[in-house]
Amino acid sequence: MNAVATSLSRPVVTPEAARRRQRAQRRRAVLKVLEVGVLLFVAALIVFPIAWMVMTAFKTPITVYSYTIWFQPTLDNFREVFNPRWGIAQKVVNSTIIACSTVVIAIPIAVSAAYAFSRLQFPLKRVTFQWILLTQFIPAVTIVLPFYVMFRKLGLLDTYAALIIVDLAIVLPYAIWTIKGFIDAIPLEAEEAAIIDGASRLRVIWDIVVPMARPGILTAAIFCFILTWNEFLFGYLLSRQKAVPLPVGIIGFLLERGPVWELIAATGIIITIPMFFFALIIQRHFTKGMNLGAVR
Amino acid sequence: MASIQFNAVTKRWGDFFGVRELDLAVADQEFLVLLGPSGCGKTTTMRMVAGLEEPSSGEIFIGDDLVNDMPPRERDIAMVFQNYGLYPHMSVRDNIGYPLKVRGIPREDAQKRIDAAAAKVELGPFLERKPAQLSGGQRQRVALARSLVRTPRVFLMDEPLSNLDAKLRVTMRAELKHLHHELRITTIYVTHDQMEAMTLATRVGVMNKGVMQQLAPPEEVYNDPANMFVAGFIGSPSMNLVHGDLVDGTFRAEGVAVPGIGGGSRTGVVLGIRPEDLRVVGPGQGVFDAPVYSSELTGESTLVTFNVGGRHVCARGDRHFRCEIGEVVGVAVDPQRAYLFDAATENRIRL
Numbered sequence: 001m002n003a004v005a006t007s008l009s010r011p012v013v014t015p016e017a018a019r020r021r022q023r024a025q026r027r028r029a030v031l032k033v034l035e036v037g038v039l040l041f042v043a044a045l046i047v048f049p050i051a052w053m054v055m056t057a058f059k060t061p062i063t064v065y066s067y068t069i070w071f072q073p074t075l076d077n078f079r080e081v082f083n084p085r086w087g088i089a090q091k092v093v094n095s096t097i098i099a100c101s102t103v104v105i106a107i108p109i110a111v112s113a114a115y116a117f118s119r120l121q122f123p124l125k126r127v128t129f130q131w132i133l134l135t136q137f138i139p140a141v142t143i144v145l146p147f148y149v150m151f152r153k154l155g156l157l158d159t160y161a162a163l164i165i166v167d168l169a170i171v172l173p174y175a176i177w178t179i180k181g182f183i184d185a186i187p188l189e190a191e192e193a194a195i196i197d198g199a200s201r202l203r204v205i206w207d208i209v210v211p212m213a214r215p216g217i218l219t220a221a222i223f224c225f226i227l228t229w230n231e232f233l234f235g236y237l238l239s240r241q242k243a244v245p246l247p248v249g250i251i252g253f254l255l256e257r258g259p260v261w262e263l264i265a266a267t268g269i270i271i272t273i274p275m276f277f278f279a280l281i282i283q284r285h286f287t288k289g290m291n292l293g294a295v296r
Numbered sequence: 297m298a299s300i301q302f303n304a305v306t307k308r309w310g311d312f313f314g315v316r317e318l319d320l321a322v323a324d325q326e327f328l329v330l331l332g333p334s335g336c337g338k339t340t341t342m343r344m345v346a347g348l349e350e351p352s353s354g355e356i357f358i359g360d361d362l363v364n365d366m367p368p369r370e371r372d373i374a375m376v377f378q379n380y381g382l383y384p385h386m387s388v389r390d391n392i393g394y395p396l397k398v399r400g401i402p403r404e405d406a407q408k409r410i411d412a413a414a415a416k417v418e419l420g421p422f423l424e425r426k427p428a429q430l431s432g433g434q435r436q437r438v439a440l441a442r443s444l445v446r447t448p449r450v451f452l453m454d455e456p457l458s459n460l461d462a463k464l465r466v467t468m469r470a471e472l473k474h475l476h477h478e479l480r481i482t483t484i485y486v487t488h489d490q491m492e493a494m495t496l497a498t499r500v501g502v503m504n505k506g507v508m509q510q511l512a513p514p515e516e517v518y519n520d521p522a523n524m525f526v527a528g529f530i531g532s533p534s535m536n537l538v539h540g541d542l543v544d545g546t547f548r549a550e551g552v553a554v555p556g557i558g559g560g561s562r563t564g565v566v567l568g569i570r571p572e573d574l575r576v577v578g579p580g581q582g583v584f585d586a587p588v589y590s591s592e593l594t595g596e597s598t599l600v601t602f603n604v605g606g607r608h609v610c611a612r613g614d615r616h617f618r619c620e621i622g623e624v625v626g627v628a629v630d631p632q633r634a635y636l637f638d639a640a641t642e643n644r645i646r647l
């Protein structure tokens with residue numbers, strides 16, 4: 001056989017090339033192991049505290065300080081948490097009222113504002129929108145004192161109203177921004193069609209915009225609820241007894257003899273329960289929202 | 297049913313004119329097609345009738361009503377949008393019924409009218425589906441049914457067929473024509489497709505750069521173009537336009553001399569001849585000879601392009617005509633079918 005002709009017609013695998021390919025393969029394998037390792041490490045960092053809290057909530061006071069994962073689980077802590085002397089039941093009610101009211105008030109306001117920012121022309125529109133977003137960047141600690149003074153003057157300390165107002169200020173910019181994004185994506189044609197079909201502006205918003213922006217509105221509502229439900233700083237400073245929200249209620253478990261970890265963990269689980277439902281709703285709704293899509 | 301009247305209507309954004317000084321009278325029951333290249337102001341004109349756009353100046357009448365300040369929902373019009381403008385979260389039934397629901401038509405009556413409208417566009421079996429589950433043609437029908445469901449005074453359609461494939465477009469075109477014949481509702485139809493314009497229109501309004509160029513029945517727009525723009529825009533392949541001078545009734549340009557174009561002399565003119573009015577003959581037998589640049593068989597005819605003084609001139613020949621590229625052939629011109637334009641103003645010079 002003619003060697004030159006062969007090498008021209010079909011590249012020969014030289015030993016050098018084979019070695020290069022092997023080295024590349026080995027490098028890829030090492031990278032893969034590293035990648036999995038890093039992911040596992042990050043996952044462990046996130047999961048460990050949660051797992052620890054869940055375990056602690058089912059431990060007896062005696063086993064709380066041991067590191068064992070083999071223990072006899074008990075529901076006593078959940079029973080004890082609702083013992084009237086801790087007042088957790090009242091705080092669950094408080095948090096529910098505050099979070100639900102905030103969402104119920106915030107969402108209609110946010111939808112109207114988002115629609116206006118998305119579709120209407122008015123003076124200072126851009127500036128107003130930027131300022132609304134900018135309020136998100138003010139550290140809460142820096143304004144907690146003025147809020148405290150203001151509510152004391154208004155006689156609103158330790159009331160639902162005070163916490164709802166503060167929570168509205170916290171969640172509205174986020175809600176407006178989220179919903180506006182979804183409204184921006186709705187084709188103008190659908191709205192114009194409705195206008196020509198005879199709908200008033202309000203009717204168009206209700207019949208066309210709201211249903212089409214529903215995934216966005218739902219997302220905003222859920223995150224508003226979560227933000228409000230978990231809010232600690234303002235709840236801590238603006239309430240005394242009547243309006244104390246659930247996360248602040250945990251402070252009650254910090255006794256002179258030390259923190260009651262198993263009750264703190266049990267309360268932690270109670271605080272977390274709504275989140276599971278929300279995760280489910282979001283998942284279900286979003287897979288549905290995706291294939292609705294825009295119609296051309 | 298109603299006529300539509302534009303009196304000196306202008307739409308301006310800053311110093312950009314979308315529509316300029318438009319005077320237009322659409323008769324009752326007419327099917328008026330606005331035709332022109334993209335961006336010439338067709339949609340803007342239509343949106344001003346709908347009330348989605350406010351004229352900067354001028355008056356618009358629907359019937360006897362001055363509608364300048366009338367909100368869209370009081371104008372009693374229906375519109376089919378280019379992307380259909382359907383409501384994706386509603387079923388086909390609810391889409392079609394929305395104009396009735398908004399107007400508070402009782403449920404029972406509404407259902408009857410929805411069924412009738414759906415039947416008219418053959419959507420019966422799809423009433424419970426969502427628009428996303430329909431094909432493009434079916435969505436188009438939903439949009440159509442929604443505008444039919446409530447017998448409006450005026451139909452507005454903005455390139456309703458442009459998103460459909462070529463075959464479906466032809467079918468839907470025929471259906472639209474039939475529907476108009478049946479319902480006789482005054483219609484303004486916007487398109488950039490001259491075939492749609494020619495086949496559907498009772499009159500065609502050719503627009504360019506916001507200005508109405510010619511408003512006439514299809515055959516007149518084709519046979520008697522008012523200016524060079526209309527001449528070049530209507531017809532496919534478009535009219536050959538050759539710049540040159542008129543000397544004692546003979547048109548002269550580099551490589552061409554066409555006698556019998558009226559009388560007199562004039563510099564700076566453009567001669568226009570449609571490809572279908574040129575004939576390919578043997579060398580020396582026509583008005584001029586030219587080498588063949590390319591030859592394309594379209595099926596129903598053969599398009600032959602020549603090189604004439606550095607320009608391309610196209611002739612439509614018989615479908616059995618064959619020639620080689622580079623071959624020199626003769627071109628015969630019927631001077632009766634030639635048009636003359638002023639090169640500077642682009643206006644027609646009547647012979």
Ligand SMILES: Nc1ncnc2c1ncn2[C@@H]1O[C@H](COP(=O)(O)OP(=O)(O)O)[C@@H](O)[C@H]1O
Nearest residue numbers: 309313314332333334335336337338339340341
């Ligand atoms: N809201 C608007 N603001 C500024 N310019 C516009 C607006 N709407 C349309 N135009 C311009 O007006 C011209 C005509 O638009 P249109 O009527 O949509 O053209 P077409 O004939 O393609 O339907 C276009 O150049 C377009 O860019």
Ligand SMILES: [Mg+2]
Nearest residue numbers: 335338339340
């Ligand atoms: Mg258009």
